[in-house]
Amino acid sequence: MAKPRVFVARRIPDAGLNLITAACDAEVWPEQLPPSPEVLRQKVRDCDGLVSLLTDKVDTELLAAAPKLKVVSNFAVGVNNIDLPAATARKIPVGNTPGVLTEATADIAVTLLLAAARRLGESATDAKEGRWKTWEPLGWLGCDLVGRTLGIVGMGRIGFATAKRLHHGWGMKVLYTARNPKPEADAELKARHVDLDTLLAEVDFVSVHADLNPTTKGMFGEKEFAKMKRTVVFVNTARGPHVNQSALANALRTGTIFAAGLDVTDPEPLPPDHELYALPNCVIAPHIASATVDTRNAMATMCAQNLLAGVQGRPLPNCVNPEVNGSR
């Protein structure tokens, strides 16, 4: 019997790729940059399965160009690059990689929070560029974490893992917004489920972890930054479009908030002349939160398992549209 045909939209770690190539007739996009939408449409034309990345748009046009497609396996937990209703309407299950990247992503949230709070980007650049003249009693003063209040926006897997680190490690009090209360967080961290306005008014650190959806797109704009304390450190490891970036740049420039740490921006990459790069109180990482060897291997394995299940007509182990999982 012929092997299922699949397109893998970028080289992923061998831990997953080897599983795919052993079971499928696989074409792997060899370039560093993503295929254009036109090329992607051509590539999936005869495919049973697609491995997509967060930089590949899986929309109605793409799905229409792939009449045999049985599964889309996203190499990410976030699936905002995929038109889920369109995939569901075509009875195509969509897989993602939850859980295995939670700890690595929470580590980067804390890293950015510390770097922004302690002005690490700015002071390290100053040192390297010769502006470190002596030990300065008033130089590069940042803010403490111990005993302060953390605001988690989106108490899902990564939000909870981030809150645990900062509560157990630095004794931070935790407030959070979420669609529903999270009893584990209330019990383990004595966390308080509040509305967004209460969170913005009361916390010293805001860390964003909600998925990108119509309720979170543009969630942080001028009004929201104005409601925060002037000492707030704002961290976003979720998705760039949660934030109105000119409002953020303005808040950082005018001292409306103290600092920001971003792992995600809109667009990605941000143009090198973007105003956020010119601000000393903004630390920007190039979307690296899941970038550890073990985490990317685990994502690749999970992604391959989803793909193989889909092309072989089995339910996906991790599916974001369960209503069509195993329906073929």
Ligand SMILES: NC(=O)c1ccc[n+]([C@@H]2O[C@H](COP(=O)([O-])OP(=O)(O)OC[C@H]3O[C@@H](n4cnc5c(N)ncnc54)[C@H](O)[C@@H]3O)[C@@H](O)[C@H]2O)c1
């Ligand atoms: N920077 C990175 O490399 C990186 C890595 C992993 C995940 N992420 C992002 O982090 C997101 C979260 O991942 P996760 O595994 O924790 O997912 P999750 O589904 O466990 O958590 C997301 C939470 O956000 C909540 N939420 C949705 N809309 C909300 C709103 N309007 N207000 C408050 N809460 C809301 C959901 O109810 C859910 O609890 C992903 O969707 C992805 O966008 C980024």
Ligand SMILES: O=C(O)[C@H](O)CO
């Ligand atoms: O959603 C995700 O998984 C990240 O953005 C990349 O790991």
